Amino acid sequence: MPSFGKEGRTEGGAVERCRLSLALLLAALCFASPAPAFAHASDRGHVLLLPTGYYVAGGALAVAASFLVLALLPSDFPDRFWRRRLPLFAFGDGARAGAVVSxxxxxxxxxxxxxxxxGSRDPLSNPLPLAIWxxxxxxxxxxxxxxxxLWSWLNPWYGPWRVISRLFGNRKTWRPPAWLGCWPAFALFFAFAWFELIDPAPDDPARLAWAAGLYWLLSFAAMLVFGxxxxxxxxxxxxxxxxxxxxxxLLERDEGKRNEVERKEGGRxxxxxxxxxxxxxxxxxxxGIAFLLLALSSVSFDGLSKTFFWLGLFGLNPLEFPGRMAVIGIGxxxxxxxxxxxAAAFxxxxxxxxHLAGSPHSLSQAAGLLVWSIVPIALAYHVAHYLTALLVDGQYATAALSDPFALGWNLFGTADMRIEAGAAAGAGSAWWLWNIQAGVIIIGHMLAVLVAHxxxxxxxxRPAGAALSQFPLTVLMIAYTVFGLWLLATPSVG
Known part of the structure; x- marks a missing residue:
């Protein structure tokens, strides 16, 4: 029974301080684990200096410790943590500027x-594959x-759509049925992932140009039909x-109420x-749940598909890789x-x-809410997995954009820049790169646990119900950590 007297308040404060101290201790253990905790597949330029078991144990401990830290902190901690805002500056109506940028x-x-x-047939000289991938x-x-x-400004559809709308006035559009949900986006995302990971030549400039151009046209036509x-x-x-x-x-655009008057006044x-x-x-x-899970599973398969283990399952010799055409079915x-x-594990x-928490909420409501904790994990895996490509191919893109048609132009003064393609493969650079990747994954998983909490x-x-409901999801995150570290340590093609 709670006590409301002075003595009760003192006792409650001591308990609260004890819980906070224990939480901070566990947080320290989390960051002092034997190795950087989470990692994903990337181009290997180094080998792990400690046995893989130490890294796996450190990663599992980090996730478990973060779960325990949040369970011991006050129940309103996430709400107080997220509620804080630092106002930066106000802005005016961005619709017209957004159309111009688009x-x-x-x-x-x-x-x-x-x-x-x-332009050039070389994917490292043609700016289209470099710009897209x-x-x-x-x-x-x-x-x-x-x-x-930023994409709401940079996407190449909004500006042309506004021009057509102004030229032809308000046109009647068909509203997609509610049951359709995000399934069109899911299907198109799967097609995109298949093209990137499975198609024999996703980097071929002409092939990619046809695919990108056709996708723009189909999407623009759908926007004219459905709005x-x-x-x-x-x-x-x-x-x-x-x-x-x-x-x-880290930045939030606060537009207040969504009506025409306040939209013209801007926001903050x-x-x-x-x-x-x-x-x-x-x-x-x-x-939406399926879409987010596909975002994480596709980048995970990108790492798995290059491992000796995966190719060995189908009797393929990784040292004599037969090419992407031969593994279309497998991929x-x-x-x-x-x-x-x-999806099944989630x-x-x-x-x-x-079941553990005895929740009165439906499965669809719980899954639809907790799947948001996948967002920081998916983002962290995405950045860590493709970081090497960004550092190296980003240089090729900078050079190619100065001479898009391979005609000897130098529009931005970067056509003849020296490409440091081996920078990410050097011993010192590889050490820093791996630690940055691991750090990104650590932050992503820690924030995923915070979001889920x-x-x-x-x-x-109820505190007990909230903690119990997260326990199986935390176990899944630990298992995914082990899988990610295994991807980092295991031999792979390329």
Whole structure:
């Protein structure tokens, strides 16, 4: 029974201080674990100096300790942590400026497609593959996760759509049925992942130009039919994915109430803690859950598909790799299998958590809410996995953009720059690179546990229920940590 007298308050304060001290001690153990905790597959330029078991144990301890730290902290800690904002500056109406930036982005996209069709056949000299696979799929995702929804300005559809809308006036559009959800975006994201990971020649400039140009046209036609906002939120997979990533950003755009008057008056840009915008996130639908799990499983399979272990399962000699054409069937099977396994593991974790906590909430509501904790993990794995490509291919992109059609131009003065392609493979650079990758993964997993903890309190107001509901999900995160470290340590092709 609680005590409300002076003595009771003193006793409660002592208990609270004891819990806080124990939480801080566990946090210290978390960061002092034997090795950097989480890692994902990347280009290997070094070997682990300690036995893999030490790294796996350190990673598992880090996740478990972060779970225990949050369980021992006051129940309102996540809410107080996320509620704080640092106002930066106000801004005016961004719709017109956004349209101008989008038109410029569209013009750049059209030039890149033309360069893919008529420029160099070398993927490291043609700017189209470098811009899409490096600057967009790696660089922009990283910036989106740090600074917010830049893609809402940079996407190449909004500007042309506004021009057509102004020329032809308000046209009647068809509203997609509610049951459709994000399934169009899921299907297109799967096609994109298949093209990137399985297709025999995703870097071929002409092949990529046709694919990118056709995708732009189909998406633009869908926006004209269904409306820009509806299709962007449900069907255009880049917009859906990057909007989810932006929920993790350090900058928050506060526009207040959504009406025409206040939109013209503008809003304010605030600095917030990473993950703060996930604290009030609404539960995702089944299609949204599947979309987020696909985002994580696809990048995980990218690492697995290059390992000696995976190729050995199908009798392939990794030292005599037969090429991507020979493994299309294997790759397609693996991409689907990785998604199915991750989805099954996530659902099992949610079901067990609901059962342990005795939650009155439905499975769909719990899964739709807790799946947001996948966002920081997916972002961290994405950045860590492609960091090497960003550092090396980013240099090739800088050079290629100065001479997009291989005509001897030097538009930005970078066409003849020296490419330090071996910088990431040097002993010292590799050591720093691996530690940065590990640090990114550590932060991602720690924040994932924090997000799950904060969201669990919305489902289970009782402390015991909230902790028990997260336990199976924490076990899944530990297992994924072990899998990620194994990917880092095991031999791979390339």
């Amino acid at each position: 038109l410029i982005s569209f013009a750049g996209f059209a030039i890149l497609v033309a360069a893919g069709l008529f 490096t600057l967009l799929w790696v660089g922009l995702v990283l910036l989106q996760g740090l600074f917010g929804n 820009y906002r509806d299709w962007a939120r449900r069907g255009e997979f880049l917009t859906v994915f990057l909007a989810m990533v932006a929920r993790f950003a 840009l605030n600095l917030c803690w990473p993950g703060a915008k996930l604290s009030d996130a609404a539960p995702l639908s089944l299609s 397609s099977f693996g991409l689907v299998l990785m998604f199915v396994l991750l 659902i099992i974790a949610i079901v067990l958590g609901q 904060g969201l669990a309190w919305r489902l289970h107001p």
